[in-house]
Every structure is written in structure tokens, then in C-alpha cells.
Amino acid sequence: MVPLEGVVSAALTAAGLTVDRGRRRVLDGVDLELRRGEVTVLLGPNGAGKSTLLAAISGQVPLAGGRVAVDGRVAAAAQTAAFAGRSVRANVELALAWWGAARAERRDRAAAALEELGIAALAERRARTLSGGEARRVHLARVLAVRPDVLLLDEPFAGLDPSAREDILFDLATLFRSGGGDDCAGLAGRATGSDAAGRAATCVVVHDRAEAWALADRVLVLLDGRIVAAGLPAEVLDHPPTPEVARFLGFTGELRDGDALVLARRGQVTLDPAGPYAGTVERRLPTEDGVRLEVALPGGRLECLAPRDAPVVGAAVRLRLDGAVRFRL
């Protein structure tokens, strides 16, 4: 992993984490380092072991092997937001009480956390009467309020409708980067970041590449209980190390070109009459921004996005690739 400038030491180091469920090995020798002030995003398909990994590093499941060293305290937000039958404010204060915060400061810290997540107006509402998006914000507010050294968020956007999801994603990304403008987003901004989110080493499990792009300082990809890719978002998401990782990361087009295997995301494939690749439109799916084309080529198949007046099924087209990844066969 590339050492990042200006980043303080690791808050959590895990080595060789192995977890078994019955006879099945769910995690297989996972190494992991979470650094202060940095957001690590954990990506992986369903059943890859993402939630188990979070549970393992927060000590909620027994380890079959490996060890975890934490400098400070870990707070984990479960995937489901379950609340006590009390007000929003009482629920956040309760979380502070669980954490062991002094009674005198709970009220102010709860108020500050609600403010940060833009839900101060909900403070006196009954927590169980909130909408999905509101409930998720309260859920996040209570783990941010405790100001942990290591913050673990398990799919904070799961089960939300798209607009609520985008709102919270945007706010959370801003919160993690607060203190800096767009041009000094990320680590530079992080150093002066908000109190609640600023100094924690954060690990977020997400489902979606868009969420990873929005939040991550570093990305880890988990497949079948192993870390198969790790690094900066641009490194991992644009240059996946193996075809397997690439396929998971949305490189849907696949082509044999001589002795290389070329994988391309839809956005990297363009219709171009002068392009080097000739093929035939095989399927055509209208979307809100145009059409999605599936083009069959002699060496495989590519997908691309095209305007609505794109060629019909059966038409011969030529394609250009910008930034696809190549693997030697």
C-alpha cells in the first residue's frame, strides 16, 4: 500500500484474519490497516465476507486465526438502525452513555452530532416514527457522536430509496471532508476536518462503486473472503489488478485482442466510425441518458452508452476504447 503523506499512524491493524462459519471459511487471512483521518471503503459482492470482516475487527465474532491491534476504541454501526422507543435526542444520548461519555456532556454532544447530520429539527421526534432516510441519519449521528478512534459503518446506505441514498452519501462525503474546499478535499482537508468524523480511522462497507468513489481515500476489494485489491480509488477502480476484480468493478466489456484480454467499462467504450474495433449491435436498451448498446465483436463483446439515435440492432459499428485495462493471457 502506498504511504500517504500527512497521515498519522494506523489506528487499527489486522493481520491474517480468518473466520469460519461452521465448516465454511468466510474470511481467509485478511490483512488490513485503518489509518487516522482516512476513509477506507470496503467493496465486494454479496457474501464476500464484508460484514464478517467488520464484525471480526470490532471483536463481535470469534477469530479462527489472525489478530487485531487497535490503538483506541472501535465504534461500529450495524446495518440495521434499531432504536430504543424514545426520542431521537434520547437515543443519541443513550449511545453516548453506552460509550461511557460523562452525563454532563451527553446533551451537547448529541445536539452537535444531530446538527452535523442536518437533523437537529428531529431531536424531539420519536425515533421509531422516522422515515428510512431520517432513521439512517440518526443511526449515523449516534456513532459519530461518540467520536471513536475507529469508526466502522456497515452499508450505511442499504435499503434506502435512491434520492435519500444520494442525499446521505453526499452529506457523509462532505462531513468526512469538511474543513476543506473541493480542491483540497481528501487528506489535506481531513486534518482540519470536523470533530466527529475528522480524526477517526473510518471503514465503510459499500455496495456500489459510486459510493466508493464518493467516500474513499482508499479502496479494498473483498472477494470470497480475501482482499484481492487495495489502494487509492483511482488505482483500484481504474486499474483493477486481475480480470476477476475488473469484472466485479463494472468492467462489463470483454475482448480478446491478440495475446491480451481487454476489459472495459461502458464509459470507456465509444462509437467512433474511425475506431479500431468493428462489431455488430446485438442488443439495445433505452436508458434515461440515451441507449445502452451491446456490441458483438470477433474477440468478444463490449458495452457502451450512446445517444438515442444510435444504430439499431444488427447494424455494423466501429468502436474506440479509452482507458480499458489489458491483461496478458
Added chain:
Amino acid sequence: MDFIWEGVQEAVHLLLHQNAELRHILWVTLHVGVFSTVLAALIGLPLGLTFGLGRFRGRRVGLAFLNAGLGLPPVVVGLIVALFLFRGAPLGGLELIYTVNGIILAQTILALPVVAAFTATAVAAVPRGLISQAEALGASRPRVAALALREARVGVIGALIAAFGSAVSEVGAVVLVGGNIHGQTQTLASAVLTEVSAGEYGTAIALGIILLGLIVVCGGLLTVLQQRGTDDEGAPWFRWRAS
């Protein structure tokens, strides 16, 4: 049916006129009810929490025993406790036979499964996610217990109401262990039994009415505690008034 009217009149009379005898019976009854409920709660709440929230081998077996304990026949429990407390018996040295404390012991044994089994059921229904979130934020055991009890308070206080009600109403174990000694170990319920045997139906009914009143008042106080701050408005078809 004149009996009932006479009983009501007698009850009013007994209550209005300072009656040392009645006051003593009332005091013994309350003493037994409160102490056995408190003792059963001190043991039964932790037990119920353990079996309701715990994940360990033997939990189901333990729960089955607690639930079976709900059907303990008071007379049999009274008999066994008495046999242990008689002079010369293993616990005879405690000198609890024919005392109020002996009655409290028997009633605690009877109330314990009620408190423990209903508490276990009530806390087991608290959303698991809430408990694990508390644990994930480092909540200590007492805090998790307090959370579960508070969230399950409708069921838990219901268990305490049931325990108190049975402790003040029960006669079998009271008579066997306490001896139903007039002016010493007689409770309202056992006094009713005595009065009926003596053909004093009016007094019996009067005592019965006072016992019912005691249960209503104490049960009511606990109900206030139970329902304070609960979220639920109830299902729409059970809601009598729009709030």
C-alpha cells in the same frame, strides 16, 4: 344475596373505624406482597435477562423449567417449604416456620418463576439489533440490562404485577408455612378462609373486598409506571379516542 350487601357494609365499617386487628392483617399482607415481589424481582430479573438475552447451551432447557415453574402448585410448594422449616428439619434452625418471613420465603419461591419467565419472554422480544448496537458501542452489562428492561418494561412490570397479585392472594402456602395464626401470620386471603370456616360470611366478604381494593390500588400504581412514556398508540381498531 344479602350476604354481599352486609359484606360491603361491614367492609366500610371495618375501614372507617380504627381496627387494630384489620390493620395488622393488612400490614402482614402488604409486607408479604411487597417483600416477596422485591425478592423475586432481585433474583428473577437477572435470571430472566440471562435466559432472555443470553446465547448459551442449555438456554432452552432453562426456559422450559422457568415456564414449567409458572404452574407450581402453591400447596405443594408450601408443603415442601414447611417440611424444610419444621423444627429438626434441615432449615429448622432458621426458625421461620409459622412466621411472616417464612411466608415471604414461600411466596418468593412461587413468584420467582413468574418474574423470571415473563421477563425472559419480554426481553427476548426487544429488537436484537438494538442490543447488539449497544454492545458494539461498548455498553457495559448493566447498561445492556437496563436498556432491555426499559424497552421491555410493559412485559416486565406486567410480570411484577402478576407476582404481587399472586403473593397477596395465595392461601395454600400461607396457611401451611405461616400457620394462619390470628394476629400474627394471618393475611387477608387466609383470614377470609378462617371467617368462611367460622360462618362469618359478612366479615369474609368485607376482607375479600379490602383485598381486591389492595390489588387494584397496587396494580394500578404499577400500571402507571408500566405505561409511562410508551410509544404505542395501539392498533387503530383498538383506539377508543383519537388523540
